[in-house]
Amino acid sequence: MSITSPLDLSNKSSKVSKVGVMGGTFDPIHYGHLVIAEQIRCEYELEKVIFIPAGIPPHKSNVRVTDRKDRYLMTLLATITNPYFEVSRIELDSNEISYTIHTIQKLKKIYGKDTELHFITGADAICELDTWKDVENLSKLCTFIAATRPGLENSQVDEKIETLKWKYNTSIKKIKLPALAISSTDIRNRIREGQSVKYLLPEPVEYYIHKNNVYV
Numbered sequence: 001m002s003i004t005s006p007l008d009l010s011n012k013s014s015k016v017s018k019v020g021v022m023g024g025t026f027d028p029i030h031y032g033h034l035v036i037a038e039q040i041r042c043e044y045e046l047e048k049v050i051f052i053p054a055g056i057p058p059h060k061s062n063v064r065v066t067d068r069k070d071r072y073l074m075t076l077l078a079t080i081t082n083p084y085f086e087v088s089r090i091e092l093d094s095n096e097i098s099y100t101i102h103t104i105q106k107l108k109k110i111y112g113k114d115t116e117l118h119f120i121t122g123a124d125a126i127c128e129l130d131t132w133k134d135v136e137n138l139s140k141l142c143t144f145i146a147a148t149r150p151g152l153e154n155s156q157v158d159e160k161i162e163t164l165k166w167k168y169n170t171s172i173k174k175i176k177l178p179a180l181a182i183s184s185t186d187i188r189n190r191i192r193e194g195q196s197v198k199y200l201l202p203e204p205v206e207y208y209i210h211k212n213n214v215y216v
């Protein structure tokens with residue numbers, strides 16, 4: 001499905017030198033995503049962070065994910081108040097599996113080779129980097145910044161990151177952030193069970209979910 005909207009910012013290529021790329025399924029987007037994106041933006045002096053909802057998330061291709069229009073609109077609602085945040089439909093508008101290597105290659109073409117691209121992830125996602133498509137080339141085109149996530153043993157994450165850095169000769173930075181034990185899975189379950197999700201995600205996103213019966 002193609003979603004057309006004047007709010008698509010993926011073609012804005014005005015000269016920037018350090019861009020954050022925050023990929024995710026965002027089903028739904030929550031404060032865990034927003035906090036890591038904002039903290040990493042500040043810590044690494046990124047000029048902006050582009051949120052890229054996945055069309056077909058590579059590791060969830062056999063899992064039912066919510067309609068792309070809903071995930072796109074929820075991501076827009078969640079990020080609209082931050083002038084440094086943008087949302088791109090680059091993956092949503094493609095019917096291919098949303099491999100990060102393809103997205104980063106497209107962004108490199110848009111922004112040019114001199115713009116640094118920093119892929120923002122949670123520590124759980126970075127620990128699976130070995131299983132991503134074409135990691136060798138991906139590692140040459142971007143760096144990775146991984147935020148700690150509750151439930152993961154820090155020493156094991158550190159060990160895994162060191163192995164990945166050595167194996168792919170790439171830059172993976174780890175940043176320790178205030179732990180937010182929030183996940184989209186938990187939010188979906190809470191909504192289905194009629195429990196409150198207030199303060200786990202931005203209020204407009206919560207309204208959107210209830211108004212459109214997104215997780216019934």
Ligand SMILES: Nc1ncnc2c1ncn2[C@@H]1O[C@H](COP(=O)(O)OP(=O)(O)OP(=O)(O)O)[C@@H](O)[C@H]1O
Nearest residue numbers: 023024025026032121122125149180182183184185
């Ligand atoms: N609470 C959190 N703390 C740190 N990183 C997070 C947190 N929630 C999500 N992330 C990271 O954000 C990225 C996108 O995550 P995703 O959209 O899959 O959310 P999720 O909460 O992990 O979803 P689900 O529960 O459906 O698997 C991933 O790199 C993930 O590791």
Ligand SMILES: O=C(O)c1ccc[n+]([C@@H]2O[C@H](COP(=O)([O-])O)[C@@H](O)[C@H]2O)c1
Nearest residue numbers: 023024025057058059099100101132133
């Ligand atoms: O490119 C890959 O092979 C790949 C495999 C797993 C995850 N990713 C990306 O990592 C980000 C987080 O994924 P997820 O499944 O936790 O939402 C999202 O942008 C995915 O496209 C990418």
